[in-house]
Amino acid sequence: MFAFLRPDLARLQAYIPAHPSGNTLDRLDGNESYLDLPAELKQKLAWMYQELIATNRYPDGGHGELKEAIVAYVNNYKPNSPNSSQHDSQPRITPAHISVGNGSDELIRSILIATCLGGSGSILVAEPTFSMYGITAETLGIPVQKIPRHAQDWSMDLAAADTAIATQEQSPVRVVFVVHPNSPTGNALTVAEINWLWSLPENILVVIDEAYFEYCQHSLVGELVDRPNWLILRTFSKALRLAAHRVGYAIAHPQIIETLEKIRLPYNLPSFSQAAALLALHHQAELLSVVEQVITQRQTLIQELTTQPDLQKFFRVWSSAANFIYLRLQNEQNVDSSQILAQIIQEMQSQGSLIRHTGGGLRITIGSPEENQRTLTRLATVVDRLL
Ligand SMILES: Cc1ncc(COP(=O)(O)O)c(C=O)c1O
Numbered sequence: 001m002f003a004f005l006r007p008d009l010a011r012l013q014a015y016i017p018a019h020p021s022g023n024t025l026d027r028l029d030g031n032e033s034y035l036d037l038p039a040e041l042k043q044k045l046a047w048m049y050q051e052l053i054a055t056n057r058y059p060d061g062g063h064g065e066l067k068e069a070i071v072a073y074v075n076n077y078k079p080n081s082p083n084s085s086q087h088d089s090q091p092r093i094t095p096a097h098i099s100v101g102n103g104s105d106e107l108i109r110s111i112l113i114a115t116c117l118g119g120s121g122s123i124l125v126a127e128p129t130f131s132m133y134g135i136t137a138e139t140l141g142i143p144v145q146k147i148p149r150h151a152q153d154w155s156m157d158l159a160a161a162d163t164a165i166a167t168q169e170q171s172p173v174r175v176v177f178v179v180h181p182n183s184p185t186g187n188a189l190t191v192a193e194i195n196w197l198w199s200l201p202e203n204i205l206v207v208i209d210e211a212y213f214e215y216c217q218h219s220l221v222g223e224l225v226d227r228p229n230w231l232i233l234r235t236f237s238k239a240l241r242l243a244a245h246r247v248g249y250a251i252a253h254p255q256i257i258e259t260l261e262k263i264r265l266p267y268n269l270p271s272f273s274q275a276a277a278l279l280a281l282h283h284q285a286e287l288l289s290v291v292e293q294v295i296t297q298r299q300t301l302i303q304e305l306t307t308q309p310d311l312q313k314f315f316r317v318w319s320s321a322a323n324f325i326y327l328r329l330q331n332e333q334n335v336d337s338s339q340i341l342a343q344i345i346q347e348m349q350s351q352g353s354l355i356r357h358t359g360g361g362l363r364i365t366i367g368s369p370e371e372n373q374r375t376l377t378r379l380a381t382v383v384d385r386l387l
Pocket residue numbers: 030031102103104105106130179183209211234235236237243246247248
């Protein structure tokens with residue numbers, strides 16, 4: 001009807017957000033932390049709002065103080081993974097290596113504008129993965145090359161990736177997006193995948209999204225010194241408990257950052273969100289102390305799903321390095337998997353648990369021990385009815 005709207009946008013679907021707010025269900029569909037900020041920190045934040053923020057003034061458009069705090073957080077990171085590889089150098093970044101976004105979603109859009117807009121290239125993603133790379137690219141008219149993953153461990157089909165890169169003459173791959181660990185499948189990058197990323201030529205930007213790195217206890221940020229074409233994306237929305245405040249950041253070579261800074265809107269991050277992010281970093285040890293419990297709960301949930309006979313018969317479940325787990329139907333080849341999963345989601349919601357139907361499977365965020373237990377019991381009830 002509106003001729004001024006771009007016709008190619010009509011066939012696209014908007015991102016389906018997690019849970020509607022304000023309900024009392026167990027919300028295990030958004031991969032957030034299940035814990036709010038502790039009450040004393042909320043009080044501190046309220047005090048900061050009262051005493052330090054002038055609402056008539058624009059926020060700090062250069063994010064100066066926040067960038068300094070992020071630099072300290074990034075540089076103090078100590079690799080702590082049992083399968084640490086040679087790719088584990090200590091990071092040495094400065095504020096010039098940081099751009100702050102209104103969520104990492106904003107940075108994803110800036111990266112796409114900086115690299116592929118106007119017919120200058122395409123992006124490569126390995127599905128299933130975080131959908132915003134593809135959705136945002138398509139809104140900008142940027143082609144998306146999709147390659148598959150191996151279902152046994154959800155690692156990328158690197159041969160397919162090589163072929164896609166070699167054959168895109170019309171629209172060469174300018175950016176490869178990977179998530180470490182991946183959403184929704186929960187797998188961390190393998191050494192073979194990291195080596196493959198290392199082997200990519202410098203005319204391809206490698207974006208490593210570490211939204212969940214605090215749960216995986218491994219980061220590739222130390223590699224940036226040797227890989228000027230790598231960019232790490234991080235967020236305050238997950239382990240740092242600030243999803244409501246929309247703060248994300250990119251870490252990359254200063255020249256890449258300079259370009260992202262040109263693209264972003266001048267006052268993209270409200271003063272209140274900057275204050276919340278600073279507060280979270282000052283209290284990072286306290287906020288991150290729950291990560292260990294999430295990891296234990298993740299194991300318990302996987303254990304239950306793989307030992308309770310009906311659940312085990314119904315679902316296949318994979319190990320996870322994040323704060324969520326991923327399930328698929330055991331017999332997905334022989335049934336209308338999408339319809340059954342949609343029915344499960346509906347029934348789970350009516351029983352009180354929100355979980356996510358995505359990437360051809362179910363993704364369940366690790367919540368509090370009580371939420372996890374209730375959700376498991378509800379899942380067993382739903383499966384009993386379907387068997
Ligand atoms: C892999 C990944 N990257 C980025 C985001 C978005 O993060 P933000 O809240 O900072 O926009 C999400 C959110 O679910 C995610 O799963």
